[in-house]
Amino acid sequence: MHIRLSSLHSIKTSDSNMGWKYLIFVLQDGAVLPALHFHKGGSKEVLQFLERFVWLSISPSNPNCLQVIDNRNALHHSLTQLQIFNEAPSMSVCTRFLKDAYVETMVGFSRVTKLMWDAFGSANINEIANNEKKIEIDCTPGIAVSSYEPGFEFVTCNKLGDDPAVSRLEPLTDVEFTSFFDSRGCLVEIDKFLERAFRGGLGHGIRQEAWKYLLNYYSFDFNNEMKLDRKHQKTGEYHSIKQQWQLITPTQEKNFKEFRLRKSTVEKDVLRTDRTHEFYKGEDNPNVKKLYNILLTYSFYNFDLGYVQGMSDLVSPILFVMENEADTFWCFVGLMERIGSNFDIDQKEIQKQLSLLYGLIRFVDPEFCNYLDTHDSNNLYFCFRWLLVLFKREFTFQETMLLWEVLWSQRLSQHFLLFICLAIIMNQKQVIVSNNYGFNEIIKHVNELALKLNLEDILKKAETMFIQVKRCKTMPSNIKELTETPNSFGP
Amino acid sequence: MASRGQPQRPNGSGQSKICQFKLVLLGESAVGKSSLVLRFVKGQFQEYQESTIGAAFLTQTVCLDDVTVKFEIWDTAGQENIFLILPSFCRYLRYHSLAPMYYRGAQTAIVVYDISNAESFQRAKAWVKELQRQASPNIVIALAGNKADLANKRMVDADEAQVYAEENGLLFMETSAKTAMNVNEIFLAIAKKLPKSEQGGGGAATQGGARVVDINKPANNSGGGGCCK
Numbered sequence: 091m092h093i094r095l096s097s098l099h100s101i102k103t104s105d106s107n108m109g110w111k112y113l114i115f116v117l118q119d120g121a122v123l124p125a126l127h128f129h130k131g132g133s134k135e136v137l138q139f140l141e142r143f144v145w146l147s148i149s150p151s152n153p154n155c156l157q158v159i160d161n162r163n164a165l166h167h168s169l170t171q172l173q174i175f176n177e178a179p180s181m182s183v184c185t186r187f188l189k190d191a192y193v194e195t196m197v198g199f200s201r202v203t204k205l206m207w208d209a210f211g212s213a214n215i216n217e218i219a220n221n222e223k224k225i226e227i228d229c230t231p232g233i234a235v236s237s238y239e240p241g242f243e244f245v246t247c248n249k250l251g252d253d254p255a256v257s258r259l260e261p262l263t264d265v266e267f268t269s270f271f272d273s274r275g276c277l278v279e280i281d282k283f284l285e286r287a288f289r290g291g292l293g294h295g296i297r298q299e300a301w302k303y304l305l306n307y308y309s310f311d312f313n314n315e316m317k318l319d320r321k322h323q324k325t326g327e328y329h330s331i332k333q334q335w336q337l338i339t340p341t342q343e344k345n346f347k348e349f350r351l352r353k354s355t356v357e358k359d360v361l362r363t364d365r366t367h368e369f370y371k372g373e374d375n376p377n378v379k380k381l382y383n384i385l386l387t388y389s390f391y392n393f394d395l396g397y398v399q400g401m402s403d404l405v406s407p408i409l410f411v412m413e414n415e416a417d418t419f420w421c422f423v424g425l426m427e428r429i430g431s432n433f434d435i436d437q438k439e440i441q442k443q444l445s446l447l448y449g450l451i452r453f454v455d456p457e458f459c460n461y462l463d464t465h466d467s468n469n470l471y472f473c474f475r476w477l478l479v480l481f482k483r484e485f486t487f488q489e490t491m492l493l494w495e496v497l498w499s500q501r502l503s504q505h506f507l508l509f510i511c512l513a514i515i516m517n518q519k520q521v522i523v524s525n526n527y528g529f530n531e532i533i534k535h536v537n538e539l540a541l542k543l544n545l546e547d548i549l550k551k552a553e554t555m556f557i558q559v560k561r562c563k564t565m566p567s568n569i570k571e572l573t574e575t576p577n578s579f580g581p
Numbered sequence: 582m583a584s585r586g587q588p589q590r591p592n593g594s595g596q597s598k599i600c601q602f603k604l605v606l607l608g609e610s611a612v613g614k615s616s617l618v619l620r621f622v623k624g625q626f627q628e629y630q631e632s633t634i635g636a637a638f639l640t641q642t643v644c645l646d647d648v649t650v651k652f653e654i655w656d657t658a659g660q661e662n663i664f665l666i667l668p669s670f671c672r673y674l675r676y677h678s679l680a681p682m683y684y685r686g687a688q689t690a691i692v693v694y695d696i697s698n699a700e701s702f703q704r705a706k707a708w709v710k711e712l713q714r715q716a717s718p719n720i721v722i723a724l725a726g727n728k729a730d731l732a733n734k735r736m737v738d739a740d741e742a743q744v745y746a747e748e749n750g751l752l753f754m755e756t757s758a759k760t761a762m763n764v765n766e767i768f769l770a771i772a773k774k775l776p777k778s779e780q781g782g783g784g785a786a787t788q789g790g791a792r793v794v795d796i797n798k799p800a801n802n803s804g805g806g807g808c809c810k
């Protein structure tokens with residue numbers, strides 16, 4: 091939400107006999123912005139500050155309303171002559187205001203300042219950002235809501251409150267896992283299983299079986315016989331899809347450009363996917379061939395999506411766990427049911443997730459969000475790789491498997507991935523701001539984090555932040571959605 | 582004097598100015614774009630360089646006699662689906678409606694193909710065409726026939742590529758990120774060809790020329806616009 095000064099119509103102020111001051115911005119199109127309350131003073135400074143850009147005059151009909159007069163000319167005047175951010179006094183006004191105001195106010199006003207920064211170029215953004223960074227906000231934990239005008243909600247959490255205690259466990263053991271099944275082989279302790287997968291990941295020995303549940307190859311209520319049936323049926327189905335491309339003759343292939351293209355893209359990628367890992371090492375490694383078969387078969391299973399780079403990164407650990415092609419294929423299909431739209435050419439899904447993540451950052455740390463806004467980085471493109479291949483490039487192979495189990499357990503939320511992103515971003519905030527990184531440097535910095543991150547710390551922080559956000563009583567609906575725990579394990 | 586063709590960190594001695602240029606690598610998947618950058622920037626080579634997802638940003642400088650050229654290098658993914666996320670690059674492909682905010686006017690591009698893959702050469706030609714049509718008119722384009730070490734698997738004739746490059750006004754070299762052959766050289770050739778004047782060699786001020794940085798002042802790395810700002 092931005093306020094263009096040129097679209098400002100008037101500012102309503104509080105009665106002088108009220109205990110504190112508030113300001114309400116009214117736009118020329120009639121829109122009324124949420125009230126900014128000044129419990130500790132500062133409203134006067136804001137008005138003084140604004141008067142550098144616009145002419146304010148008390149309305150003849152209402153002494154509590156300041157009308158904006160000829161703001162366009164005033165703005166132009168200020169742009170060309172005032173150069174306020176090169177002047178120390180204006181800085182101090184800005185800073186004092188920010189110090190005095192409550193967070194909600196700051197967030198609201200930051201949009202005004204952002205507009206000003208935009209208008210004045212980035213000359214002194216660094217200084218302002220640094221000043222803003224130092225502000226200590228003294229307020230009680232909870233949430234700040236300005237909803238003075240009905241129908242308007244302008245919410246941010248003013249403080250996330252204390253860190254809730256979060257503990258991580260050792261990976262789920264073989265013995266414990268076995269105890270979750272009944273005598274017929276049905277996984278009955280679903281909650282316990284998912285909770286353990288979330289909180290500690292899985293021992294490597296049980297992954298082959300457990301991932302089939304996490305990726306919807308098996309249902310929890312399948313008994314041993316049903317599992318065998320499923321495997322048998324799906325193996326046959328896999329091979330019949332695989333045969334479809336295997337049966338293409340060299341002549342057909344010569345006349346089938348799309349197929350040649352797919353084949354060569356898949357081939358080029360499997361030859362460089364995890365080739366330093368023991369499982370895929372060396373020339374003529376049969377596992378590389380399996381990876382190739384699975385991906386090309388998938389491109390026939392989902393012909394519209396085809397093969398998109400990044401898929402090989404997702405299949406590689408699954409094949410390492412499953413070892414055989416058909417099981418890997420169906421587990422990958424299960425995964426793609428959830429996240430396949432990330433690979434769509436229109437990139438709408440990825441954009442949607444980036445925008446949800448942006449909302450989350452805005453909610454928990456509006457200051458840093460403003461930093462991103464003013465440094466060409468609020469598109470969060472630096473998180474693209476994280477989302478597309480589920481952090482596969484950022485962590486070791488072992489860590490990636492554990493991270494995926496945490497995600498696939500869907501324990502806290504189906505969007506826990508975004509909280510992991512949030513945790514990493516918050517951990518990097520200090521470096522980004524203190525170095526004044528812009529778009530280019532943030533991408534470079536974030537790419538270079540690969541294999542340098544501590545997964546357990548990040549998982550703890552992500553869960554902590556999840557709990558802190560969730561316990562905020564009021565939040566925008568898109569944030570609320572992110573914190574909703576699914577009623578049951580979904581597809 | 583700095584040895585020619587060797588990437589160097591600017592040290593300020595005897596140098597009067599640094600010119601920054603935005604460089605983008607384009608080309609079909611797996612032709613060696615990231616490997617060229619890795620060789621140029623870090624002097625390394627990885628046999629199994631992973632595919633690039635999204636985009637990577639790196640910088641490297643080249644010292645000429647009187648000027649230090651700093652390249653701001655954008656290494657892109659070869660498959661369109663996964664680098665178009667940056668609207669900055671979209672102008673070169675199908676999403677022309679998305680504003681190329683950050684990428685307006687890359688001053689130079691290296692279009693890469695693999696000499697052992699004929700289709701990659703065709704794709705390179707398409708990239709060149711696209712750049713000539715869409716990019717800044719002053720853009721310096723270099724064509725790199727990479728994987729020159731795979732001479733026994735050659736599918737693209739060097740002379741043919743040379744002729745094509747001349748016809749289209751491109752710099753051309755066959756390179757090998759693996760052996761380092763011509764890697765520094767192609768960047769150096771680009772550095773020499775780029776206009777160093779502040780006015781941008783007569784082109785549009787925001788598109789053609791370098792941003793000249795006074796190296797006596799602390800580096801300003803704010804924002805992402807570089808000279809496009």
